[in-house]
Ligand SMILES: NC(=O)C1=CN([C@@H]2O[C@H](COP(=O)(O)OP(=O)(O)OC[C@H]3O[C@@H](n4cnc5c(N)ncnc54)[C@H](O)[C@@H]3O)[C@@H](O)[C@H]2O)C=CC1
């Protein structure tokens with residue numbers, strides 16, 4: 001089937017490549033001409049193992065192409081996927097301006113050709129949008145009967161986006177219109193997983209509910225970690241013991257420096273704001289956000305228990321991206337930790353496999369290293385900020401010999417605590433002293 005994907009950022013590019021791999025003919029459309037030119041050359045522009053290779057394969061086979069013109073795709077497509085960003089506004093609610101711009105262009109163009117072609121097309125909203133948005137769009141399209149609307153939220157994770165798109169945990173198809181459902185069923189026919197066929201509003205709520213629930217699990221474990229630190233319990237053992245209960249499950253119980261990325265912070269704020277707009281207070285969600293905000297502050301307080309005066313001390317930060325396997329720095333914990341440590345007067349060195357240059361633009365005075373050992377050389381403490389493999393799998397004897405003082409602070413509970421202690425290092429994790 002011919003489809004177009006509007007907005008070729010993280011989600012749009014992955015959507016385009018995965019549909020091409022499923023055998024469909026895809027045109028990716030983006031307002032950013034530089035991005036389009038790069039994609040036409042087969043450069044993904046984002047770090048994601050395999051994505052660029054598959055992009056190039058699909059370009060070579062002619063299954064995917066890119067354009068900056070909406071006309072190029074809309075009128076030849078049965079399904080138009082909208083994947084533009086919905087970033088937070090200052091009050092926390094979702095900014096729908098890019099979405100609205102795209103939708104009015106689609107409507108205008110389809111309306112202009114009405115009569116010449118009355119092919120039914122479905123506009124599929126993949127962007128994360130407040131509950132009620134899709135129904136509102138359907139009402140706006142009421143005078144163009146050949147345009148149907150469906151909500152098809154995306155659950156991919158950065159770093160494994162292509163894999164997640166091709167092996168989803170579920171496909172949520174939110175639409176009240178049987179013809180739209182039939183088109184989506186046909187498009188996804190080759191993927192084996194549960195389908196949730198539901199209303200547009202339910203689909204939107206499933207997306208926000210899923211992200212907010214995962215964020216809640218993380219903040220709950222961070223809160224429990226703070227208590228574990230006081231009581232001498234080890235949160236990693238606690239999490240293992242809790243996660244074996246299938247009602248709890250082992251995932252997203254990792255205490256650390258808090259969640260970051262382009263989605264959990266944004267979507268918890270948007271859901272909270274949606275509650276406020278409708279007069280529904282959401283105190284639990286607010287606390288989830290607050291625990292997350294304060295986690296780096298708490299972490300620095302813990303660090304100061306072993307190093308009470310940070311002024312003039314050299315601290316090495318290992319990992320800067322919001323999680324491993326991505327070059328995305330949006331809402332990364334490192335960006336909250338760095339100013340806290342600088343305010344204490346610490347001198348910072350840093351290493352990230354992909355993000356040194358991005359952070360250098362914000363903090364040119366940091367000493368950026370080419371590898372973890374270089375960052376640790378002569379430092380008073382090493383801090384694991386992002387659990388990149390190259391930052392986790394360290395030779396602790398070498399670490400001991402390169403540090404000036406033997407302190408390791410594990411912001412992700414990912415280092416081998418026993419091996420670090422055996423090498424003569426003083427180890428402190430998150431709720432794992
Ligand atoms: N990044 C992620 O892991 C996930 C994101 N989402 C949701 O998907 C949506 C997109 O997220 P990302 O891909 O991360 O955003 P992004 O910011 O990486 O990409 C958005 C793209 O849309 C393009 N764009 C903006 N206005 C446009 C217009 N008028 N016409 C054509 N293109 C336009 C931009 O140039 C950009 O390339 C958001 O709503 C996000 O919440 C959902 C699941 C996962």
Ligand SMILES: O=C(O)[C@H]1O[C@H](OP(=O)(O)OP(=O)(O)OC[C@H]2O[C@@H](n3ccc(=O)[nH]c3=O)[C@H](O)[C@@H]2O)[C@H](O)[C@@H](O)[C@@H]1O
Pocket residue numbers: 128154155156157158159211214218251252253254255256257258259260261262263264322323
């Ligand atoms: O809506 C979205 O954009 C996506 O948001 C997340 O995906 P992503 O942001 O790529 O990353 P995650 O792997 O979920 O990690 C998010 C943050 O939580 C942190 N985290 C994760 C797990 C954990 O146990 N503890 C923890 O602190 C990570 O370090 C990271 O900062 C969701 O996992 C996806 O299902 C969703 O589609």
